[in-house]
Amino acid sequence: MRRRHAMGIALATATLFAGTGATYATGSHALYPVDRTAAVSSTQMPSAGQIAALFDQWNAALATGDPNRVADLYAPDAVLLPTVSAEIRTTRAGIVDYFQHFLVNKPVGKIQERFINIPDPTTAIDTGLYQFTLTQKDGSKTEVDARYTFVYELRGGKWLIINHHSSAVPTG
Incomplete structure (x- = not known):
């Protein structure tokens, strides 16, 4: 009740x-x-290519192996629902902690299919399927297929991730 x-x-x-x-x-x-009125009225709509490049920036941050570099791409109030953790990350410390563990396997992401939606000049959504190649400690590689959604917001002239959801693609 x-x-x-x-x-x-x-x-x-x-x-x-x-x-x-x-x-x-x-x-x-x-x-x-x-209040987003002022930001929206003074900002041009980004192109789909500009939004797609934000994933490349994120993927390049992964390649550095530095969890702080990755966390720098997230807004202070971002929410991360990560692929390989049941814990929802809502603080910078939580996001850094997740990537400290995730980066051990040297992930390299590749977009397989994407849909970009730009509802206004300061908000963009990139949703689709990506695949990560992970390198194990013994040098063997595995691939993980996942669904993703990145929600970006333009803050202080910089596109930041405000919400990131990633989950393994169900089998069957």
Whole structure:
């Protein structure tokens, strides 16, 4: 009963705020408006090629083996739902920790299929399938096919990852 009540409140809240046309960000217990009007009106729409290049930048950061270089591409309030960890990462320290472990296998990503959506000049979504080649300690290589979504936001003139979801492609 409580769960249904909570879902009803969440739905009512979402409906109320959706009707305002504003964008909202949530903190742990807060809901507050994000003013994007000024940024949107003074910024040109990026091209799909510019957004696609952000993955190449991320992949190049992986190649450095430095988890801090990778984490630098994420916004301070980013959410990472990583491929090989059940833990949702919501802090820079958590993101660095994930990549410290992931980078041990020298991952090299390759896009297999992608769909880029650019809803406004400061937001872009890159979704699709990618494959990682991982090198084990004994030198053997394995390939992991995964689905991904990167949500980017232009902040202070720099495109940052605000949400990254990656999950292994189901078999069968």
